Amino acid sequence: xxxxxxxxxxxxxxxxxxxxxxxxxxxxxxxxxxxxxxxxxxxxxxxxxxxxxxxxxxxxxxxxxxxxxxxxxxxxxxxxxxxxxxxxxxxxxxxxxxxxxxxxxxxxxxxxxxxxxxxxxxxxxxxxxxxxxxxxxxxxxxxxxxxxxxxxxxxxxxxxxxxxxxxxxxxxxxxxxxxxxxxxxxxxxxx
Numbered sequence: 001x002x003x004x005x006x007x008x009x010x011x012x013x014x015x016x017x018x019x020x021x022x023x024x025x026x027x028x029x030x031x032x033x034x035x036x037x038x039x040x041x042x043x044x045x046x047x048x049x050x051x052x053x054x055x056x057x058x059x060x061x062x063x064x065x066x067x068x069x070x071x072x073x074x075x076x077x078x079x080x081x082x083x084x085x086x087x088x089x090x091x092x093x094x095x096x097x098x099x100x101x102x103x104x105x106x107x108x109x110x111x112x113x114x115x116x117x118x119x120x121x122x123x124x125x126x127x128x129x130x131x132x133x134x135x136x137x138x139x140x141x142x143x144x145x146x147x148x149x150x151x152x153x154x155x156x157x158x159x160x161x162x163x164x165x166x167x168x169x170x171x172x173x174x175x176x177x178x179x180x181x182x183x184x185x186x187x188x189x190x191x
Contacts, residue, residue: 074109076129081137082117089121094148110148119143 020032034041050057083103087093095111098104104111110128115137122142130138130145138145 076110076112077104077106077108078112078114079103079127080114080116081119081134084113084123084125085117085120087123090124092124092126094126113138113145 018028019026020028022028024030031041039045039047050059052058077098079098084093086101087097091097095104098111111126112129112131113125113127113134114131115133115135119137119141122144123138124144124146125138126146126148128148130147135145
């Protein structure tokens with residue numbers, strides 16, 4: 001009968017420890033499988049991924065074409081309706097309250113509410129994006145949705161500051177030299 005005290009791993013599943021640096025009789029040779037000298041034979045000596053010994057690496061040799069939008073991609077924190085059930089009825093659910101409840105973490109461009117699950121009670125939700133199914137379920141539960149205005153949060157330059165900067169840039173421009181002296185050179189004609 002199989003008991004905990006007589007459980008054994010399958011034959012061949014466990015291997016003996018590879019003991020390195022124990023001489024030729026260990027079965028791993030004099031140099032322990034590292035070969036003779038060089039950077040890769042040294043302890044702690046390793047070569048980073050893609051390094052080609054100082055030669056121009058492949059990633060830099062290949063031409064790069066086209067535009068990549070990854071640098072400008074805005075990532076939104078996804079919150080499902082089933083996650084919002086932990087809030088009490090009538091609560092205002094915004095980014096601050098979601099961060100306090102650990103539903104949103106890290107640096108995100110905004111909040112997006114998705115319709116996975118059911119909302120049990122009415123909530124006042126402030127978000128940047130809401131899916132159609134989530135909107136329908138929130139309104140069915142008696143809640144309300146307020147879309148956040150992202151343009152209002154961006155710092156804008158006042159019109160007075162723009163005028164001031166324009167005046168400063170005009171004062172910094174060098175004065176043009178008069179070109180009348182250069183134009184009045186005598187023209188000589190060859191005969």
